[in-house]
Amino acid sequence: xxxxxxxxxxxxxxxxxxxxxxxxxxxxxxxxxxxxxxxxxxxxxxxxxxxxxxxxxxxxxxxxxxxxxxxxxxxxxxxxxxxxxxxxxxxxxxxxxxxxxxxxxxxxxxxxxxxxxxxxxxxxxxxxxxxxxxxxxxxxxxxxxxxxxxxxxxxxxxxxxxxxxxxxxxxxxxxxxxxxxxxxxxxxxxxxxxxxxxxxxxxxxxxxxxxxxxxxxxxxxxxxxxxxxxxxxxxxxxxxxxxxxxxxxxxxxxxxxxxxxxxxxxxxxxxxxxxxxxxxxxxxxxxxxxxxxxxxxxxxxxxxxxxxxxxxxxxxxxx
Numbered sequence: 164x165x166x167x168x169x170x171x172x173x174x175x176x177x178x179x180x181x182x183x184x185x186x187x188x189x190x191x192x193x194x195x196x197x198x199x200x201x202x203x204x205x206x207x208x209x210x211x212x213x214x215x216x217x218x219x220x221x222x223x224x225x226x227x228x229x230x231x232x233x234x235x236x237x238x239x240x241x242x243x244x245x246x247x248x249x250x251x252x253x254x255x256x257x258x259x260x261x262x263x264x265x266x267x268x269x270x271x272x273x274x275x276x277x278x279x280x281x282x283x284x285x286x287x288x289x290x291x292x293x294x295x296x297x298x299x300x301x302x303x304x305x306x307x308x309x310x311x312x313x314x315x316x317x318x319x320x321x322x323x324x325x326x327x328x329x330x331x332x333x334x335x336x337x338x339x340x341x342x343x344x345x346x347x348x349x350x351x352x353x354x355x356x357x358x359x360x361x362x363x364x365x366x367x368x369x370x371x372x373x374x375x376x377x378x379x380x381x382x383x384x385x386x387x388x389x390x391x392x393x394x395x396x397x398x399x400x401x402x403x404x405x406x407x408x409x410x411x412x413x414x415x416x417x418x419x420x421x422x423x424x425x426x427x428x429x430x431x432x433x434x435x436x437x438x439x440x441x442x443x444x445x446x447x448x449x450x451x452x453x454x455x456x457x458x459x460x461x462x463x464x465x466x467x468x469x470x471x472x473x474x475x476x477x478x479x480x481x482x
Contacts (some may be wrong), residue, residue: 165224166191166346167212167315172221174207181207182218183370189315189363194337194347196361196378198354200474203367205350209317212348213240225315236265239313243320243350245304247292254279254288257307264311271310278306282332297324305333309340316340317348322356334360354466364466366473373477374469382463385472389414389462390437390446393428396454401432404453408445411436426458433462 167189174182182204189195199205210216212223214235223230225237248256254275261271279285282302292300301324309316318337322330338360341347349361357364357378364381366374374381394401398416405413414433417423423431437443450456464472 164191165189166226167195167348168224169208169212170222170224172208172211172218172223174204174211174216174218180370182211184221185367185370185372186221187365187372187375189346189348191346192341192344193362194341194349194360196357196364197348197350197367198352198357198364198470199367204370205367206319208367209240209319209348209350212315212317213238236311237313238315238317239264239308239311240317241304241308241319241321243323245301247300247304247307249293250291252288253284253290253292253295253303256292257303257310260307261310264313266311274310274312275306278310282306282336298326298329301325302329302333305336309336313345315346315348317350319350320352321349322351322353354470357466366470368474368477371477374473378466379463381469382466383461385469386461386463388436388438389464390434390443391458391460391462392432392434392446392450392456393423393426393430393458394432394450394454394456395427395429398430398432400453401430401450404449405432405434405446407449408442411442411446423457428457 165188169185169187172182172185185204185208187195187197187208197205197208211218212230214230214232225234251259257275258268258271261274262268266274279288284302287295287299287303292303295303305321321333321337325333337347351357361378363377364374365372398418401416402413405411412435414435416430416432418430420431423429434446437446
């Protein structure tokens, strides 16, 4: 079931087509990555979903009905460009924004206290925002985004400026909110974060969708019949073993990869052309006598690799 549907969205500014028939569907209780190079159209789509600007054509549906201004109270939005009132006290400001989203003062105060305690920031309650570091202010704005228990959360580069410890805290909270049923739109340039938390993605380039689907399915598709073998032994022996099998190729054979070490191995070989079970069996038969195999599986490229490949391919197709 899709909580959010953006269908055939088109938006043009003077002399610039920002979105060209863009569609994106985000499932309930999932994290959906909205990806693309700078200037691809992501921010425009986010502004349309937030009812900040209107599309020239197409529609946005929330829970099956056309998005209206009244639905904005069901959305929590953390923009990349943070914005808090510097002279206001932190607790007072959090309550103020929660009330703008329809919460009573008592409910807002209770929610603020719960979140501040959860994130270990209760001592900030009476501080002015101008007294906070950038990272501290970003943590407060995260709390403001989620206070009113929105069904749709939109995070634009939420980990920017955070140290690894605080980024991990927020990552865990985002996943917990997902597990509680919230739908999350996650816009980022950090592809390792996409692999860690996204269930699905939509990749936009030059105002058009060029890739859309479930993350692991996309990674398998871009794997292109590649197999990895983590092993201990002589790399030349691995090379000779693979050379005995027709129609496959040793793409890489690298010592010291961290991924291999996780399987108790000291090297990883990546083999292309592994398109049938018979080829896989032939590889096992050839490799087993030559080296000590520790692990084998379908090789899935990183989202960084996929992003670069998809964007370059779309640019080539445009001429």
